[in-house]
Amino acid sequence: MSNNEHHIHITPLKTYLVIYFTLLLMTLITLISVQFDFGSFNIVIAMIIASFKATLVLLFFMHLLYDNKINLAFLVASVVFLAVFIVITAVDTNYRNTLYDIRAKVVEEQAPAENFRNKKSY
Amino acid sequence: MSKETTPYFQHHFVDPEQQYESSKLGMWAFLVTEVLTFAGFFCAYAIYRMWNPEMFINAHKALDVTMGATNTVVLITSSLTMALAIRYVQVNKPKVALVHLILTFLFACTFLVIKYFEYEHKFHCGHLPGALYNPHVYPDCIPIEGNNPHVFFSIYFMMTGLHGIHVIAGMVLILWLIFRTHKGHFTSAYYTPVEMVGLFWHLVDLIWIYLFPLLYLIG
Amino acid sequence: MREYLEKNYLNEETTIKSWLFTVDHKRIGLMYLFAIMFFFAVGGFLALMMRLELLTPAGGDILDKNTYNVFYTLHGAIMIFMFIIPSVPAAMGNIIMPIMLGTKDVAFPRLNLASWYVYVVGSSIGIFSIISGGVDTGWTFYTPYSSSTDTAVISMTFAVLVLGFSSIFTGINFIVTIHKMRAPGITWFSMPLFVWSLYATALIQILATPVIAVTMLLLIMERTFQVGIFDPAMGGDPVLFQHFFWFYSHPAVYIMILPGMGIISELISTFSKKKIFGYTYIAASTMAIALFGFLVWGHHMFTSQSEFAALIFSIITYLTALPSGVKIFNWLATLYKAKISYEAPMLYAINFLLLFAIGGLTGIFLGTLSVDIMLHDTYFVVAHFHYVMMGGTVIAFLGGLHYWWPKIWGRMYSEKWARISAILIFFGFNLTFIPQFIMGSLGMPRRYWQYDGLVNTDIFHFYHQLSTLGSWFIAVSFIIMLVYLVHSIKYGKVAGSNPWGALTLEWQTPSPAPAHNFLEEPKITHGPYDYDKVEVERTID
Numbered sequence: 001m002s003n004n005e006h007h008i009h010i011t012p013l014k015t016y017l018v019i020y021f022t023l024l025l026m027t028l029i030t031l032i033s034v035q036f037d038f039g040s041f042n043i044v045i046a047m048i049i050a051s052f053k054a055t056l057v058l059l060f061f062m063h064l065l066y067d068n069k070i071n072l073a074f075l076v077a078s079v080v081f082l083a084v085f086i087v088i089t090a091v092d093t094n095y096r097n098t099l100y101d102i103r104a105k106v107v108e109e110q111a112p113a114e115n116f117r118n119k120k121s122y
Numbered sequence: 123m124s125k126e127t128t129p130y131f132q133h134h135f136v137d138p139e140q141q142y143e144s145s146k147l148g149m150w151a152f153l154v155t156e157v158l159t160f161a162g163f164f165c166a167y168a169i170y171r172m173w174n175p176e177m178f179i180n181a182h183k184a185l186d187v188t189m190g191a192t193n194t195v196v197l198i199t200s201s202l203t204m205a206l207a208i209r210y211v212q213v214n215k216p217k218v219a220l221v222h223l224i225l226t227f228l229f230a231c232t233f234l235v236i237k238y239f240e241y242e243h244k245f246h247c248g249h250l251p252g253a254l255y256n257p258h259v260y261p262d263c264i265p266i267e268g269n270n271p272h273v274f275f276s277i278y279f280m281m282t283g284l285h286g287i288h289v290i291a292g293m294v295l296i297l298w299l300i301f302r303t304h305k306g307h308f309t310s311a312y313y314t315p316v317e318m319v320g321l322f323w324h325l326v327d328l329i330w331i332y333l334f335p336l337l338y339l340i341g
Numbered sequence: 342m343r344e345y346l347e348k349n350y351l352n353e354e355t356t357i358k359s360w361l362f363t364v365d366h367k368r369i370g371l372m373y374l375f376a377i378m379f380f381f382a383v384g385g386f387l388a389l390m391m392r393l394e395l396l397t398p399a400g401g402d403i404l405d406k407n408t409y410n411v412f413y414t415l416h417g418a419i420m421i422f423m424f425i426i427p428s429v430p431a432a433m434g435n436i437i438m439p440i441m442l443g444t445k446d447v448a449f450p451r452l453n454l455a456s457w458y459v460y461v462v463g464s465s466i467g468i469f470s471i472i473s474g475g476v477d478t479g480w481t482f483y484t485p486y487s488s489s490t491d492t493a494v495i496s497m498t499f500a501v502l503v504l505g506f507s508s509i510f511t512g513i514n515f516i517v518t519i520h521k522m523r524a525p526g527i528t529w530f531s532m533p534l535f536v537w538s539l540y541a542t543a544l545i546q547i548l549a550t551p552v553i554a555v556t557m558l559l560l561i562m563e564r565t566f567q568v569g570i571f572d573p574a575m576g577g578d579p580v581l582f583q584h585f586f587w588f589y590s591h592p593a594v595y596i597m598i599l600p601g602m603g604i605i606s607e608l609i610s611t612f613s614k615k616k617i618f619g620y621t622y623i624a625a626s627t628m629a630i631a632l633f634g635f636l637v638w639g640h641h642m643f644t645s646q647s648e649f650a651a652l653i654f655s656i657i658t659y660l661t662a663l664p665s666g667v668k669i670f671n672w673l674a675t676l677y678k679a680k681i682s683y684e685a686p687m688l689y690a691i692n693f694l695l696l697f698a699i700g701g702l703t704g705i706f707l708g709t710l711s712v713d714i715m716l717h718d719t720y721f722v723v724a725h726f727h728y729v730m731m732g733g734t735v736i737a738f739l740g741g742l743h744y745w746w747p748k749i750w751g752r753m754y755s756e757k758w759a760r761i762s763a764i765l766i767f768f769g770f771n772l773t774f775i776p777q778f779i780m781g782s783l784g785m786p787r788r789y790w791q792y793d794g795l796v797n798t799d800i801f802h803f804y805h806q807l808s809t810l811g812s813w814f815i816a817v818s819f820i821i822m823l824v825y826l827v828h829s830i831k832y833g834k835v836a837g838s839n840p841w842g843a844l845t846l847e848w849q850t851p852s853p854a855p856a857h858n859f860l861e862e863p864k865i866t867h868g869p870y871d872y873d874k875v876e877v878e879r880t881i882d
Contacts (some may be wrong), residue, residue: 031191272575
């Protein structure tokens with residue numbers, strides 16, 4: 001048999017099923033939570049639940065819990081850089097006109113119909 | 123174990139374990155690139171949502187939550203069957219694994235069929251990306267208020283479209299696995315491709331876990 | 342000692358098929374080398390033509406204005422995406438890194454070959470774009486111009502997207518090779534520093550390259566469906582495109598420079614026959630540069646983004662100087678009181694130290710918010726990044742090429758001509774780009790086809806003439822280099838396994854290397870820079 005075998009962790013069937021039903025339950029909770037209006041907290045709640053679901057999938061379905069931790073490190077790095085990308089870009093887009101009161105005129109609030117043009121060159 | 127027990131051992135590796143661990147790390151490195159690929163769309167989504175919160179709330183009402191939720195369940199279930207397929211090949215039951223792979227494939231088909239009906243309704247209403255956006259006044263289509271709703275549908279179609287392409291890619295890979303499992307290539311001694319495709323398939327699920335609340339359940 | 346291995350990776354099989362379907366990392370690296378040198382020649386030709394056009398203030402001497410726009414765009418796009426990014430990692434790194442680690446091949450040899458083919462496909466799409474009229478947006482493809490111009494933007498952006506995949510494949514391969522394939526006895530902190538630099542590069546490649554793929558995809562979508570993400574006429578934000586673009590393209594600068602720095606670490610230690618000073622700090626600074634590289638993209642956008650974001654980016658940009666400084670000072674400390682032998686690769690290393698220092702120090706001006714407002718889009722910027730990219734990466738690449746040339750071919754080039762060419766490049770390079778610093782600080786804008794009728798036209802004219810003259814010196818030295826290098830492949834003196842008396846693992850195998858890198862399992866008996874403990878004889882005089 002394989003020499004992998006003595007250290008490959010085989011997850012029990014029960015664990016998979018428990019995780020599966022937890023995921024379904026979480027989906028249900030998300031659906032319920034949007035029925036209530038928490039203002040901007042709705043997205044926070046939704047993202048927390050989604051991240052919890054994602055963590056379960058990563059740790060159990062994708063075996064990160066038992067794997068070489070370097071794989072986990074790579075995944076964490078990807079999420080960190082995703083966050084860096086979004087957050088720092090938002091620092092620009094949300095803070096335009098903050099230091100000086102020079103406001104650029106909004107070019108087009110609603111894109112006019114004649115802009116829906118067709119281009120030919122590829 | 124000697125190197126000869128698996129015919130898939132490549133000789134520039136020292137032993138099959140090094141080969142297995144290398145493939146796995148390589149796959150994770152690839153998944154990193156996948157996450158960063160979607161990062162571009164998530165970033166565009168975040169910026170435009172911050173700029174146009176009302177439009178996003180109005181436009182998302184045109185999406186069908188029931189279909190989205192059904193697809194979430196379908197994908198999570200397919201993830202389970204994929205994980206079980208890996209488990210069964212790990213415990214050397216490739217026949218049971220084959221059944222689970224076929225199930226995964228069928229769930230993937232279901233996902234695409236539901237997606238088709240969703241897209242079909244968007245086309246019917248003219249809720250299309252960019253220059254194609256041309257809302258019709260039909261009784262089953264809701265009017266959308268706010269700045270530039272075509273941007274919302276651009277983002278919607280590009281995100282779900284790229285995700286859909288990943289689903290199709292995953293289906294092709296699963297078909298390949300079905301073929302090879304049927305041929306009896308995989309045993310508990312060698313199942314690297316099953317596990318790698320499994321990782322890819324779970325990532326497709328992961329992305330949908332985020333897409334669903336971000337697109338269908340705004341505010 | 343001085344032997345030429347008769348049965349080596351070059352001649353074990355000689356059919357064309359054996360090259361096109363090879364999975365040997367050395368052959369793939371060599372195919373990369375030929376491909377990138379071809380594009381380097383094309384890009385260089387475009388540069389020479391532009392310099393010639395700028396010899397006089399009037400426009401239209403040899404290029405009309407649209408051709409000029411196309412030329413500078415293609416010069417940038419070709420040099421960056423088709424030459425510099427694959428130059429050190431995919432060509433030199435591919436050939437040398439697995440041997441340095443004492444392994445038979447990279448982790449995924451077929452993926453490695455696929456990477457080369459993807460590169461060729463991407464480049465071909467790029468050539469298609471050139472044939473169908475070229476692109477006139479600048480290599481940065483800024484919207485809204487790129488989403489409205491009539492030139493072949495889609496094919497060129499698609500080429501960039503495809504080339505990105507080739508880069509990602511190389512990155513994945515290198516990461517796994519370095520993590521999992523090291524020979525027993527080589528730990529993380531006894532790897533050669535070149536390998537460290539390739540590791541950091543590979544991390545950037547997998548973390549940043551996907552974003553350029555998405556950016557190019559969005560731009561293509563913008564042109565075909567007008568999705569309204571980047572195009573202001575459709576409710577999009579052009580500055581968002583700049584964020585997307587530079588989130589990749591700034592880290593890409595470190596994809597270009599880090600492997601060059603890795604080569605320099607090797608060269609300096611070998612030719613001063615001293616243990617490299619502060620090994621751990623050089624390795625750590627490599628990783629730090631890779632990390633900081635992700636946090637400073639906004640310094641390309643000081644004139645377009647919000648002041649608040651610009652402030653943050655400016656501060657982090659200064660931090661980047663720290664790890665670069667750590668490297669420079671460690672190299673200088675290595676050279677201190679060493680018996681340096683001034684052979685061609687070492688001349689390139691010294692070139693690098695001088696030119697990169699100038700490039701780095703002028704970066705401080707551009708990182709300063711208020712000064713950058715004035716220098717933005719002038720020749721100062723052009724000179725700055727040519728000092729870093731050409732004076733840094735290309736010079737380091739040439740140093741590495743000369744250093745490993747005897748390992749690749751088993752033969753030595755003419756040392757005399759190599760020195761002449763190295764000195765000539767240094768001279769020509771400075772003659773080309775120092776005038777551009779001066780012009781830039783006087784306000785000469787970049788990307789101008791003619792500069793007639795400006796306030797400083799007379800002054801600009803003088804400096805442009807110097808700059809064009811310098812470009813000819815560079816061209817001549819590259820032609821000399823081409824001649825003696827090609828000549829050496831067949832007629833050079835046999836080099837033997839270790840012409841420089843270096844300690845890293847690649848010099849313990851015969852030259853050219855056998856097909857599986859080593860005739861017998863390599864034994865690790867000393868670290869890569871233990872010149873204080875071990876003495877190795879050189880196989881050339």
